[in-house]
Amino acid sequence: VPAEIYLNVAVGGLLTGLVYGLMALGLSVIFGVVRVVNFAHGEMMTIAMYLAIVLFAAFKLDPLVMMVPIAAVLFALGYVMQAGLINPFINRPEHMQFILLVAVALIMVNALLIIFGPDAQSVQTSYSFDSFAFGPLIMDATKAYAAAAAIVVAAALFAFFRFTPLGTAIRACADNYAGALVVGLDVKRLYALTFGLGTACVGAAGAMLVLFIDVTPALGPVYTLLAFVIVITGGLGSMPGALLGGVLIGLTEALAGLFFTPSAKSMFAFGILVLVLLFRPQGLLGKRAS
Amino acid sequence: MSRLLAGIPLRGAVLLVALFAGLLVTPRFAGDYLLTVLILILYFAYVGQAWNVMMGFAGQLSLGHALYVGVGAYTAAALFIKFGIAPWIGLLLAIPLAVACGAVIGFLAFRFGVAGVYFAILTIAFAEFFRIGFDHFSWVGGSAGYFLPVTQYTQNDLWRLRGNPTMFYYIILAMTVALLVLCRVLLHSRLGYYWLAIREDEDAARALGIDTFRYKMIAVSLSAGLTAPAGVFFAFYYNNLFPEQVFHIARSIELILAPIIGGVGTLFGPILGAFLLTGLAETLTNLLHAFGVETPGAKQVFYGVCLLVVIIFLPHGIWPPLRRALGLDPHGGEPR
Numbered sequence: 275v276p277a278e279i280y281l282n283v284a285v286g287g288l289l290t291g292l293v294y295g296l297m298a299l300g301l302s303v304i305f306g307v308v309r310v311v312n313f314a315h316g317e318m319m320t321i322a323m324y325l326a327i328v329l330f331a332a333f334k335l336d337p338l339v340m341m342v343p344i345a346a347v348l349f350a351l352g353y354v355m356q357a358g359l360i361n362p363f364i365n366r367p368e369h370m371q372f373i374l375l376v377a378v379a380l381i382m383v384n385a386l387l388i389i390f391g392p393d394a395q396s397v398q399t400s401y402s403f404d405s406f407a408f409g410p411l412i413m414d415a416t417k418a419y420a421a422a423a424a425i426v427v428a429a430a431l432f433a434f435f436r437f438t439p440l441g442t443a444i445r446a447c448a449d450n451y452a453g454a455l456v457v458g459l460d461v462k463r464l465y466a467l468t469f470g471l472g473t474a475c476v477g478a479a480g481a482m483l484v485l486f487i488d489v490t491p492a493l494g495p496v497y498t499l500l501a502f503v504i505v506i507t508g509g510l511g512s513m514p515g516a517l518l519g520g521v522l523i524g525l526t527e528a529l530a531g532l533f534f535t536p537s538a539k540s541m542f543a544f545g546i547l548v549l550v551l552l553f554r555p556q557g558l559l560g561k562r563a564s
Numbered sequence: 565m566s567r568l569l570a571g572i573p574l575r576g577a578v579l580l581v582a583l584f585a586g587l588l589v590t591p592r593f594a595g596d597y598l599l600t601v602l603i604l605i606l607y608f609a610y611v612g613q614a615w616n617v618m619m620g621f622a623g624q625l626s627l628g629h630a631l632y633v634g635v636g637a638y639t640a641a642a643l644f645i646k647f648g649i650a651p652w653i654g655l656l657l658a659i660p661l662a663v664a665c666g667a668v669i670g671f672l673a674f675r676f677g678v679a680g681v682y683f684a685i686l687t688i689a690f691a692e693f694f695r696i697g698f699d700h701f702s703w704v705g706g707s708a709g710y711f712l713p714v715t716q717y718t719q720n721d722l723w724r725l726r727g728n729p730t731m732f733y734y735i736i737l738a739m740t741v742a743l744l745v746l747c748r749v750l751l752h753s754r755l756g757y758y759w760l761a762i763r764e765d766e767d768a769a770r771a772l773g774i775d776t777f778r779y780k781m782i783a784v785s786l787s788a789g790l791t792a793p794a795g796v797f798f799a800f801y802y803n804n805l806f807p808e809q810v811f812h813i814a815r816s817i818e819l820i821l822a823p824i825i826g827g828v829g830t831l832f833g834p835i836l837g838a839f840l841l842t843g844l845a846e847t848l849t850n851l852l853h854a855f856g857v858e859t860p861g862a863k864q865v866f867y868g869v870c871l872l873v874v875i876i877f878l879p880h881g882i883w884p885p886l887r888r889a890l891g892l893d894p895h896g897g898e899p900r
Contacts, residue, residue, distance in 0.1 A: 311681045359876075366879065368680050369625045373824060374875050376627075376817060380868035387861035491861075495813050499692060502685050537707075541696045544689045551686060552676050 278410040283532045284525060285413055289421035291524020293482050295517035296424040297497065298504035299431065300475030306511035307448040307468040310360055313375035316497030317382040318473050322348050322480030323489045324390055330397045330484075337397055338419055341481040345427075348477025349470040356469035361462050379494065386491035394488035402485070420482035427478050428517060431471070435513075444468050448511075476501075500540070503547045509560020518558060522546070576892040587737055591730045599729045603801070605842045606736040607794065612822035612834030613743050614790035619820070620829035621747075621756060622783035623763030625680075628669075628687030630815035631694050632662040632788045636795025637805055641712055642704050644724075644800075651725045651796050658792045665690070666788025670781045688813060695811035705805075712803040725800040732801050739793060740835070746790075747831055759783055763829070814864075821867055825874045827881025836883050841870060 301315050312318075325344050326337040337344075355378070363371045404415035435441035447454040447464050454461055487493075500523065508519025523543050530542040550557060572580075591599060611633065618624050639661050640654030669690050673683045699707040720727030725735075750756050758779045761769040770776050799805055809815070826837025845863050852862055878885065887893055 362876075369619070369684075370875060370879055372625065372681060372684065373871065377868045377871035377875060380817065380871065381865055384861035384864035384868065388859050388865070392860070499685075499688060499813075503689070506682070506685065535700070538696055538700055541693055544693045547689050548672070548686070551678050551682065552672060555676060555678060555682070 280529075280532065281410070282412050283528050285411060286417055287525040287528025288521055289413070289417040289524075290486075290528065291521035292421040292424045292517070293479050293520070294500065294504055294524050295520025296428055296482075297476050297479035298501045298508070298516040298520050299428055299513060300472035300479070301501045302505045302508070302511060302513060302516040303431070303475065304469055304472035305505070306513075307444055308356065308360070308364075308465045310364070310371050310469075311375070311502075312469075312472065313372060313498060314379035314382055314494075315476055315501045316499070317379045317386075317494035318348060318351065319476045319480040319483075319497050320386055320489065320491060320494045321351070321382060322477035323484045323487075323493075324386060324395075325477075326481045326484045327395050327397055327489060330399075336399060337481045337484050338423060341423060341427075341478050344481045345474040345477040348480075349474035351470075352473030353466045353470035355473075356466040357462070360469065361465060364465070379498065383491050383494040386494070390491060392490060392492070394490050396488045397484045399485065414486065416485040420485055423482055424479065427475065428513075431475065432513060434471075440464075440467070496540075500543065503543050506557055507546055507550045509557025512557065512559045512561075515557055515559035522558075573892055575890075579890075579892075584741065591733055596729055599733055601842065601846050603729060603733050603736055604846075605838045606733075606740045607797065607838075608819065608822045608842055609835040609838035610736060610740045610743055610797075611791055611794045611819045612826070612838060613740070613747055613831075614787055614794065615820055616823045616828065616834055617747065617750070617790060618783050618787035620823060620833075621751060621763065622759040622780060623766075624670075624780060624783060625684045626687045626784075626787070627684045627813070627816050627820070628689075628691035629787075629791055629819055630811050630813070631665060631687075631691040632791035633795040633798060633815065633819070634691075634694060634698070634805075634807070634810040635662045635665055636792030637799035637810055638698065638704055638710065638795075639792075640796040641710055641799040641805060645710075645712060650723050651800055652723065655793060655796055658796050659789045662792035662795070663785045663789040666784045667781065670784035674777050674780050688816070691811055691813065691816055695807050698807035698811060701807075707807060710805040712800065714803050732797070736797060739797070743790065744831060744835070751831065755779065755782065818867070821871060823881075825870060825881060827883035830881065830883050830887075832887075833881050833883040836886070837881070840882065841867065844870070 297315070297319060301312055304310065304312050322344050325347060326340055329335040329340050329344075330337060359374065359378070360371070363374055399416070401415045401419075406413045406415060406418060435445055443454075443459055444464050444467065446457075447459060447461050447468075451461065454464075504519040504523050505516055506519075507522060508515030508517070523546065526542050526546060527539040530539040587602075590602065594602070611629065615626065615629050618626050636655075636658040639658040640651045643649040643654040643657065644651060669687060672678070673686050678686055698704065704710045720731045722731065725731075751760075758769070758774050761772065761774060762776050762779060766776055795810075798810075822837035822841055823834040824837065825841055826835065827833030845866055848866055849863060852859060874881065
């Protein structure tokens with residue numbers, strides 16, 4: 275196998291990894307603030323993917339352009355879920371929150387199965403088979419656009435949390451729940467906003483991934499797990515950690531697919547998860563919990 | 565015997581015996597269809613009870629119990645197909661292997677302080693690891709599936725577990741009853757009280773001098789080992805195994821539904837939950853069928869809605885309030 279194949283596969287994995295990172299960023303933001311693990315994360319992404327597919331099939335709307343409205347729809351879905359379902363569970367035991375979201379995930383994945391059937395669907399844009407060549411390096415256009423969009427969305431999210439009053443208020447809730455209540459923040463509304471932001475991230479990531487992934491309802495649980503693996507690898511609650519974890523897992527999967535067989539690639543992701551849990555349970559960029 | 569029965573109200577004991585007697589004579593009246601539904605119900609009651617040992621008693625949430633079912637199923641099936649070894653002997657390897665899997669997961673998690681949600685995700689990760697691993701494990705068929713030879717059911721061969729549904733019905737009934745008795749003994753032993761202490765407040769339990777690591781390890785290993793026979797049953801009852809089916813996360817979720825809906829940590833909860841859930845799901849399937857609707861996924865949406873309703877409105881399951889309504893609350897402090 276010529277050396278540039280490895281390079282090309284690695285770059286492809288890196289670009290996909292950035293989109294994975296955006297997906298995981300959503301999970302990380304939700305956990306970091308609301309302290310609830312969104313077990314329906316991948317399922318919500320498949321909802322976004324099917325939205326993109328339907329919009330493309332019906333109106334020829336490019337998923338990259340539709341990314342913003344799709345993210346908005348997912349924001350609304352996340353907001354309503356947190357406000358209506360999860361907020362009453364905030365003070366319940368962890369396993370009950372978990373099971374609540376497992377139930378939501380079960381309903382979502384099978385509702386998609388009933389509506390769209392089990393067969394894989396995809397989007398073929400005019401640039402589906404384009405690529406950029408830099409000397410020996412060949413880069414898929416779809417992956418390059420998606421990765422660039424993922425960086426833009428992630429940067430916007432960082433800026434939101436860093437520079438806006440609302441973002442600062444949300445960080446205050448994450449740092450000190452009681453303190454946030456004392457200074458008069460509407461914590462429940464901020465939680466709903468945060469959950470919405472997290473699901474908007476995963477919605478945007480879904481709109482990007484349809485460009486180069488065939489969609490089936492069964493992808494939901496697969497991506498939920500992948501998002502967990504990435505977030506735990508990078509450090510739960512750490513935003514740069516989620517992106518780093520995404521790139522790492524994207525790279526690992528791509529190279530494992532090349533060296534072994536593509537169907538075994540997630541074994542390597544799980545292997546990384548186990549290693550991280552054992553030797554650095556706070557994740558690569560996470561802070562050690564006291 | 566008297567210790568075993570102590571604390572059960574007379575009315576409860578009578579109802580339990582009546583239920584058991586009813587289940588004993590059912591094959592005399594029931595057709596094959598009803599029998600297969602009952603087998604499914606008892607299967608879910610059994611695995612739910614085995615899961616309950618870990619989550620309900622010791623408070624360790626596992627979302628990867630399909631792993632132990634699969635290890636049990638594949639071990640016994642491989643021994644039978646490759647070497648002609650009967651499943652009862654196969655159990656002697658299937659159970660230790662499942663215990664070993666549980667012990668490895670437990671050791672890694674508890675030694676390194678992986679708890680709560682992280683622990684649950686670790687159990688999923690291991691089950692997924694095995695699913696993909698078995699997909700590529702061609703010695704037992706890989707992703708193409710592994711099949712037990714099916715012969716004419718003219719005679720029941722109890723030793724080799726080849727026979728008609730009635731035989732399998734009595735086997736799973738015996739397994740479920742035996743596990744119920746075992747769980748009652750466990751729950752009222754020193755071990756059981758240690759588990760409950762760990763479940764309610766692990767730090768407090770440790771402060772009282774309970775070796776929490778040791779008793780959590782026992783819970784995980786025991787729960788894994790008790791789940792394995794269900795896998796052996798699964799393999800010989802269905803005669804085919806696919807990694808995508810056996811180890812899939814959907815199986816792990818499916819088998820925790822009955823105890824959650826019935827009541828986590830209660831002895832009768834898994835059984836009640838299995839009857840309610842599987843009974844209703846089969847009714848739903850038949851209704852849809854009668855109206856000519858064949859929708860894959862409808863049953864799972866129904867499961868999801870049941871789970872959602874129960875966790876919102878009856879977070880401790882259906883059995884605890886039902887038990888109170890029936891006036892069956894045990895004397896002397898049965899947990900929950």
